[in-house]
Ligand code: FES
């Protein structure tokens with residue numbers, strides 16, 4: 293984001309705060325309850341929105357230099373990200389060419405990755421380096437490299453294909469429509485803090501919806517984030533991606549100052565949602581990624597919550613901010629998503645999305661369109 297865009301967002305936030313309003317959709321809309329419990333819809337979503345769609349999965353800073361690796365589980369697909377000796381990012385199916393075991397777990401730095409089952413060793417470019425009792429195998433070592441996946445790294449965000457059919461073009465172009473806005477954030481300079489997972493008894497879309505509207509701030513978060521943040525949001529969409537910002541209450545002070553003297557950051561929280569629905573939340577000390585994925589059934593999801601600290605920011609303060617955000621998310625947001633899941637299954641009534649929840653309209657439309 294450049295200075296003009298930041299000023300424009302701050303101006304719109306200030307205006308919405310003054311007028312006690314928020315960016316709106318044209319009219320109310322409804323979402324069928326079955327969207328959240330139908331196994332056929334979930335199966336189609338897994339295929340079209342996850343397996344066939346490039347996935348933003350990590351910050352570049354989680355693989356900080358040559359020899360870094362990060363093992364991920366996406367749906368039930370084991371994925372391995374590495375940075376080879378030359379610093380090039382690579383992605384593989386995390387499955388040994390001997391009999392399929394994961395060759396690495398967690399994250400770290402290594403010169404080679406050794407499969408824990410029988411000890412086959414791989415370089416970080418995926419080549420098989422050695423195998424115990426080599427004479428027992430006739431398949432050449434060169435034919436035993438890890439299976440590569442298409443991967444790209446732009447604007448500090450790692451995007452990977454979850455299937456060997458994924459093309460390089462698809463991952464390279466996945467963020468094009470929002471690229472210039474991500475560019476100015478400079479995620480490539482952010483440093484990794486931690487990755488956490490939550491298993492949630494709610495559909496993945498109910499979890500994603502939590503990070504797409506601020507209508508709930510004054511009630512659900514009245515004793516936490518609503519103390520410092522106002523619900524008067526601005527929203528923008530860029531192709532299949534979106535930006536949602538809501539202000540610090542203190543933004544009111546900007547109204548008395550000339551725009552030339554305004555700060556060069558958005559005075560509030562900015563959430564970039566990258567297709568197919570991964571949140572990158574930026575605050576003044578760092579950022580967090582929230583990824584909700586389908587679990588085994590329509591009423592289950594797995595949520596990944598990653599924290600990074602911003603360049604030049606105090607790491608300890610950034611961690612405290614991330615911990616606070618995680619605590620609110622776990623204690624206040626996730627239980628209400630589980631509650632909605634039970635209510636939708638039991639009552640089978642449509643959800644009503646108000647005009648004041650415009651990004652829910654946008655994202656549910658995109659998710660539905662992907663299945664048709
Ligand atoms: S499965 Fe990896 S060494 Fe046997």
Ligand SMILES: [Fe+2]
Nearest residue numbers: 502508513625
């Ligand atoms: Fe919330």
